[in-house]
Structure formats: C-alpha cells, structure tokens
Amino acid sequence: MRPAFSVVFLTTLIGAGQGLFLALYCAELAGALQLISMPDGKIFFAVGSLISLVLSGLGLGASFLHLGHPERAWRAAAMWRTSWLSREVIVLPAFMALVALYGIGHYLNWSVTLAVGAAATVVCLALFACTGMIYACIKFLQEWASPLTLVNYLLLGCASGFTLAAAFAAFAADNLLKAYAIGALGLTLLGLLTRSASLVRNSRIKPRSSLQTAIGIRHPRIQQKSQGFMGGSFNTREFFHGRSRTFLRSVKWLFLAFAFAVPLILLVSGILITSAALLCAAFVVQYAGLIAERWFFFAQANHPQNLYYQAIS
Amino acid sequence: MTQMALVIDLNVCVGCHACVTSCKEWNTSGSAGYLADDRPYDEDPTGTFFNRVQTFEVGEFPNSETVHFPKSCLHCEDPPCVPVCPTGASYKRKEDGIVLVDYDKCIGCKYCAWACPYGVREIDEHRKEMTKCTLCVDRIYNEALPPSDRRPACVMACPTSARLFGDVHDPDSDVATAIRERGGYQLMPEWGSMPANHYLPRRKTEITIHQDELVRADNPLEIDRKKPQPGRQEPALDDATSW
Numbered sequence: 001m002r003p004a005f006s007v008v009f010l011t012t013l014i015g016a017g018q019g020l021f022l023a024l025y026c027a028e029l030a031g032a033l034q035l036i037s038m039p040d041g042k043i044f045f046a047v048g049s050l051i052s053l054v055l056s057g058l059g060l061g062a063s064f065l066h067l068g069h070p071e072r073a074w075r076a077a078a079m080w081r082t083s084w085l086s087r088e089v090i091v092l093p094a095f096m097a098l099v100a101l102y103g104i105g106h107y108l109n110w111s112v113t114l115a116v117g118a119a120a121t122v123v124c125l126a127l128f129a130c131t132g133m134i135y136a137c138i139k140f141l142q143e144w145a146s147p148l149t150l151v152n153y154l155l156l157g158c159a160s161g162f163t164l165a166a167a168f169a170a171f172a173a174d175n176l177l178k179a180y181a182i183g184a185l186g187l188t189l190l191g192l193l194t195r196s197a198s199l200v201r202n203s204r205i206k207p208r209s210s211l212q213t214a215i216g217i218r219h220p221r222i223q224q225k226s227q228g229f230m231g232g233s234f235n236t237r238e239f240f241h242g243r244s245r246t247f248l249r250s251v252k253w254l255f256l257a258f259a260f261a262v263p264l265i266l267l268v269s270g271i272l273i274t275s276a277a278l279l280c281a282a283f284v285v286q287y288a289g290l291i292a293e294r295w296f297f298f299a300q301a302n303h304p305q306n307l308y309y310q311a312i313s
Numbered sequence: 314m315t316q317m318a319l320v321i322d323l324n325v326c327v328g329c330h331a332c333v334t335s336c337k338e339w340n341t342s343g344s345a346g347y348l349a350d351d352r353p354y355d356e357d358p359t360g361t362f363f364n365r366v367q368t369f370e371v372g373e374f375p376n377s378e379t380v381h382f383p384k385s386c387l388h389c390e391d392p393p394c395v396p397v398c399p400t401g402a403s404y405k406r407k408e409d410g411i412v413l414v415d416y417d418k419c420i421g422c423k424y425c426a427w428a429c430p431y432g433v434r435e436i437d438e439h440r441k442e443m444t445k446c447t448l449c450v451d452r453i454y455n456e457a458l459p460p461s462d463r464r465p466a467c468v469m470a471c472p473t474s475a476r477l478f479g480d481v482h483d484p485d486s487d488v489a490t491a492i493r494e495r496g497g498y499q500l501m502p503e504w505g506s507m508p509a510n511h512y513l514p515r516r517k518t519e520i521t522i523h524q525d526e527l528v529r530a531d532n533p534l535e536i537d538r539k540k541p542q543p544g545r546q547e548p549a550l551d552d553a554t555s556w
Contacts, residue, residue, distance in 0.1 A: 001427070068421020068441025075418055076399035085424050086399035137397070140430045140504050208503045209430065211369075215382050216498045216512055219371045225379070228333070228365035231358035234435040238426065304501065305432025308367060308384060 001141075002241050003298035006066035010059045011131055012160070012290045014092065015153065017055030018124045019161015020168070021099050023183065024048045025117040027176055032114060037175060042106055044172045045113070049103025051168065052161075056096050084137055088130035095123045128154045135297075142205050143301040148198040155194055156259070159187035160290055163263060163283045170276030181271045181279065185264065188286070192260040195293070199252070202300060209304040224311040236309050241299035251296045259289025316390065316410035317448055318481045318509035319468070320488040320497055321383050324516050326475040328366050328381030335470035336364040336385070336446075343451055345416055349439045361437045363446040364467055378515065383476070385467070386433040386446035387500060387508030388412050394425040394434060403443070410482075410509060411450055416442045430504050448478075481509055 024045055030036045064070045076089040098120035105113040132150035139145045162184035169176040211222045227236075241248070266282035269275070340363055341348040350360035364385040371378045388405075392412050395403050402418035403425045405411070414425075419442040426434040426443060434445045449465035452458060462469065468478045479488035488511070491497060497511035528545075 066422060068423075068436065069419065072400070072418065072420045075402075076420055076422070079396075079399050079401045082396035083399045083424075085397065085422065089399055134424075138393075138428050140393075140501075141427070209501050213501050213503055215369060215380070216500055216514070217369070217371055217380065221371070221373055223370045224367065225370050226368040228330075228367045228384075229358075229362075231352075233359055233362070234426070234438075235432045238423065238436075239432065303427070303432070304430045308432055 001298045001301045001303055002238055003295045004066055006062045006064075008291055008294040008298070009062035010066070011153070012287065012294055013055050013059035013062065014127065014131070015157025015290070016160040016164055016287060017052040017059065017099075018095070018127060019158040019187075020048060020055065020164050021052040021095075021102075021120060021124055021161070022158060023162045023165035023180060024052070024102075025121055026183070027173075027179075028114065028117055030179075036179065042109065044169075044176075045106035046103045047172060048165070048168060049099050049106070051164070053096055053099050053103065056092065056099070060092060060096070084130050084133040088127065088134060091123060091127045091130050095120065095127050098123055125154075128157060135301075140209065140304050141301045142207065143202045144297075146198065146201060148194055148201060151194045152191065152198060155187055155191035156290055156293065159184060159191045160283065160286050162187050163267065163279070163286050166267070166270065167276065167279040167283045170274075170279050177274065177279070178271055181267050184282070185267050185271075188260055188264055188267070192256075192264075195260075196256075207302065207304070209307060211307050211310075214304070214307040224308075226313045227309045227311060230312060235305060239303040239306055239309075243299065248296070248299055251292050251299070255289050255292035255296055257289070258285055259293045262286075263289070314410070314482055315408065315480050316388070316482045316509045317453070317479070318388055318410070318488065318511070319385070319448070319465070320477040320479075320481070320491050320511045320513060322475045322477070322491070322495075322513040323380055323382065324475075324513060325473045326366075326381045326383060327473055328368055328379075329472060330366050331470040331472060332383055332467035332476060333362060333364050333366055335466040337362055339449060339452065339466035340447070345444075346440055348444065349437050351438070359438075361435050361444055363433075363435075363444065380515065383467075384431070384433065385510075386412060386448075387431060387506075387510040388446075388448065390507040390509055391505060393504070393506050394429045397424050397428040399424070409480075411448050412445070413447055413450065414443050414445060416440070416444075419443050430501055430506065431508075453478075481511065 064073060067073055076086055079086040080090055098116060102113060102116045102120050105116050129150060132153040135144040136146060136149040162180055166177055166180035166184050169180050212218055263282045263286035266278050266285065270278035270282060337348060348361040352358045364383060367382045367384060369380045369382055371380055388411055392405055395405050395412065400418045400420055402415045404413060406413060421436060421441040421443065423436055426436065434443055437444045452465060453463050455463060464478050468476045477488045477491055479486040481488050481492065483489055491513060492511045495513045497513050499508045499511060
C-alpha cells in the first residue's frame with residue numbers, strides 16, 4: 001500500500017496521546033492505592049491531560065487531511081454496527097471528551113476523577129482496538145490480518161505515551177519520573193518483541209492469491225502483457241509504495257533503531273542520571289521512529305489487486 | 314432474490330476495448346457528474362475508468378494463448394467493500410444485488426478501495442468521491458430508452474457478444490445457463506466474497522457436423538428417382554458412395 005502521511009500521523013499521534021493518558025491514570029490509581037506518594041496532582045494531571053488532548057486533536061486534524069470531502073466527515077459515525085472506521089470516528093472524540101473532563105476535574109479538584117479516568121481508560125482501550133481492527137479486519141491484506149496488528153498498536157502507543165510521560169514528569173512530577181521511565185522501558189521492550197514477531201510473521205507469508213486465482217486460469221506460467229492503459233491510474237498509485245526494496249529495508253532498520261534501540265538507551269541513561277533532556281530526546285526519537293514504523297507498516301502490506309497491474313504493456 | 318451481473322466470455326473476447334470506451338462515454342455523461350480524464354493526449358494520461366481490459370499470455374511461446382481479460386466491479390454477493398464504509402455510502406441494493414456508491418454520502422476516505430481485493434474501485438481525483446461500475450443502473454431501468462437498449466453500455470458495445478448480462482440467480486436466464494453449461498467461474502474464490510460476475514473459460518474450438526449435413530437432402534437425383542438408390546448400408550457399385 002502507499003502510506004498516507006495523514007494516517008501515519010493520525011495513528012502515531014493518538015497512540016502517544018492515549019499512552020500518555022494511561023500513564024497519568026496509572027499514577028492516579030497507584031496514588032489511590034498508596035503504592036506511591038501522590039505528586040502535586042492538580043497541575044500535573046491537568047497539564048498532562050492537556051498534552052494528551054493536544055496530541056489526539058492533532059491526530060484528529062491529520063485524519064481530516066485524508067478525506068476527499070472533510071465537510072461530510074460527520075456522516076462517518078453512521079455505520080458503527082459494521083465498520084471499525086466508523087467506530088473509531090465515534091470513540092476518538094469520546095476519548096478526547098473524557099480526557100478533557102479528566103483534566104478539568106483534576107484542575108477543579110473534583111472527587112470523581114478516578115471514575116472519569118476509569119471510563120476514559122475503557123474508551124482509550126476501545127480506541128486502540130478500533131484503530132488496530134481497521135487494518136486487521138481486511139483479511140486479504142495478510143500482513144495486517146493478525147492479532148499482532150492490534151497488540152502492536154496498543155504497545156507502541158503505550159510505549160511512546162509512557163516515554164512522553166517520563167519526559168513530562170521530569171518537569172512536573174520528579175517522584176514519578178523513574179516509575180514512568182521504567183514503564184516506558186518495559187513497554188518499549190515488549191513492543192520490540194511483538195513488532196519483531198510481526199516482522200518475522202510477515203516475512204514468511206505465503207500470498208493466498210496468485211495470478212492464477214486472480215484471472216481464474218489454471219496454468220503455471222501466466223504473464224501480464226498489458227494492464228489496459230499506458231499511463232497511471234488510482235490502481236497503480238494507491239496500492240504500491242513506489243520505493244525500492246532497498247529503501248523499504250532501510251526504513252525497517254531505521255525504525256527498529258529509532259523506535260526501539262535508541263530510545264531504550266536514552267531511557268536507561270535518563271533513569272541513571274535523571275536527565276530531563278535525555279528523556280525528552282527519547283520521546284522525540286521514539287516518535288520519529290514510530291512514524292517510520294507506521295510508514296513501513298503500510299508500505300509492507302501487499303494488496304492482491306497489484307496482481308492485475310504488473311506490466312504496463 | 315435477484316442478482317444482476319455480467320458473464321464475460323474469455324473465449325470470444327478479442328480485447329478491442331470497446332467496452333472500456335463505451336463505459337467511460339456513458340458514465341462520464343451521467344447525472345452523477347463527469348469522470349476525471351486528465352492529459353488524455355499528453356504524457357502520463359490518467360483518469361477514472363470503471364472497466365479495463367487487460368491482456369495476459371498463458372503458456373510459453375509457441376504453445377501460448379493470449380487471453381484478454383475485461384475487469385470491472387464484480388458486484389460480490391458478500392461484498393467486502395460494503396461493511397467497512399463508515400458512512401453507509403457504499404451499499405448493496407436488495408432488489409437487484411447491484412453494489413453502488415451514494416456519491417453524496419461518500420467522504421472519500423478510500424477505505425472501501427483498500428477492502429476490495431479486485432481493485433475495481435477508483436477514487437475520482439476531481440470529484441474526490443469513490444466511483445465504480447454501476448452496471449449502468451441508469452440504463453437498465455431507464456424507460457426513456459427502448460427496451461433493447463436497457464442493458465449496460467459495455468454489453469451493448471461488445472462486438473463479439475463476449476459480455477452477457479442478466480440475473481444469475483434465475484436458473485432459466487441466459488447468464489445462469491451460460492455459467493452452468495460452460496463452466497463459469499468466479500475470481501479469487503479464496504476470499505469468500507462470492508463475486509456475482511462470472512467468467513467463461515477458453516474452450517476448444519470444434520466443428521459440429523450433424524447427420525443431415527452429411528447427406529445432401531435436396532439432391533435432384535434423389536428427387537427424380539432416376540437412379541436406383543441403394544440403402545446406405547448396402548454396397549454400391551463402386552463400394553464407395555451413397556447418393
């Protein structure tokens with residue numbers, strides 16, 4: 001598939017926003033259970049929610065750039081019974097509303113923030129499920145049609161969110177810095193594990209469709225002689241990344257380095273010397289890595305329609 | 314349940330692209346709006362087409378066959394493109410099984426095109442809406458047209474009658490008979506989308522000679538009875554002929 005940057009930014013931005021919110025709520029829960037001493041909550045939670053809200057809002061804005069008719073976007077809430085995209089369209093604003101409520105609640109010292117946070121957590125997890133299922137539910141895009149797609153969206157979103165939380169804690173709540181950084185470390189490692197698993201899985205995929213099933217002729221040797229037109233079309237543009245194999249492979253190693261390896265090193269050193277700069281760098285590097293990761297995720301998916309477009313003439 | 318569809322006979326398709334051009338001509342002139350057609354006579358032409366004819370070489374020269382393969386929306390009985398649409402713009406009509414796009418509801422997210430394994434949906438770059446073959450839904454019920462013209466434009470245009478149109482669920486229809494008797498098949502059956510459009514495979518070309526063609530029925534000698542006509546099984550004078 002041709003990676004659309006609007007979708008790349010949508011999924012990475014809301015992922016980080018969701019992860020950051022989960023990090024905030026984890027701190028509140030741990031504080032309520034008296035596992036940690038609570039930080040000066042008011043500003044920390046309100047500003048944290050605001051950052052999460054801004055990230056999700058930017059993601060939502062990016063998603064509009066993907067549409068041919070953004071003015072009709074409101075219609076996209078209609079088919080939630082069948083469409084994961086429609087469900088995401090409902091759940092994302094719901095998540096943003098709950099996070100806003102959560103932040104305001106903390107700022108105004110409401111007593112129900114724990115309950116609002118619980119609701120937002122449920123919606124947040126539902127949003128991860130929707131985002132993942134949009135891709136995992138297309139069964140003939142075999143690279144995506146796997147539970148690993150869901151797991152990766154969840155873990156990579158949480159990892160970048162926790163890294164951001166660690167960087168944020170360095171400014172707003174020193175006592176949470178270590179816990180967040182360790183959480184980010186664990187989630188990044190776990191994400192590395194599941195993303196590598198999906199890379200291994202995808203490298204071994206045998207496509208179920210072939211030129212034989214595509215045109216229904218049972219012969220071992222079929223060659224396309226003409227795709228029916230000399231110029232380009234939607235079919236030749238939308239479903240192929242248009243880059244070389246070498247480029248694709250470079251992006252793979254790039255994202256493995258920038259989304260996982262470098263942030264892991266930065267996080268460890270950030271914990272050891274408690275440096276805000278290192279933790280901020282960890283988030284920036286990891287976010288850049290995740291953009292590459294998402295680009296690769298789209299580019300790697302091989303759409304069976306490409307079978308029909310293998311030779312111009 | 315009615316399921317209108319095309320049955321395309323690969324045995325007689327000659328790859329002339331008449332279905333492609335007639336499709337574009339009819340559908341770019343419709344009430345839904347024109348279809349994009351950029352730089353048609355310049356370098357790198359591009360545009361929206363609902364129908365394409367592709368060409369494949371099967372086998373290795375000299376034992377090869379050239380197969381022309383027209384491809385348009387297959388109007389699947391379980392269309393994977395319909396449930397994914399977030400707005401309900403993409404839908405399958407109950408009354409005749411045609412898969413259509415309600416252009417006014419389409420937000421142009423392209424998700425349905427991703428969800429179609431056949432690549433038959435194209436976003437129109439100008440209208441920014443998803444477009445696809447409508448089986449000429451604005452022709453086939455159009456009472457302004459004479460009944461013989463109430464068929465898809467591609468079917469009307471095909472010079473070799475390679476395109477049949479009708480209800481594949483009606484066992485007595487031409488299309489159902491053709492599918493049944495000439496080995497009609499579906500594309501990519503592995504995904505369970507059950508395309509309504511079928512393709513008829515290449516056949517061996519054979520000459521069929523009937524019994525009455527072997528004997529000259531209007532032989533004047535036979536009519537005049539001037540010569541004795543031996544039975545066909547009996548030995549004749551030169552033992553080689555019967556009248």
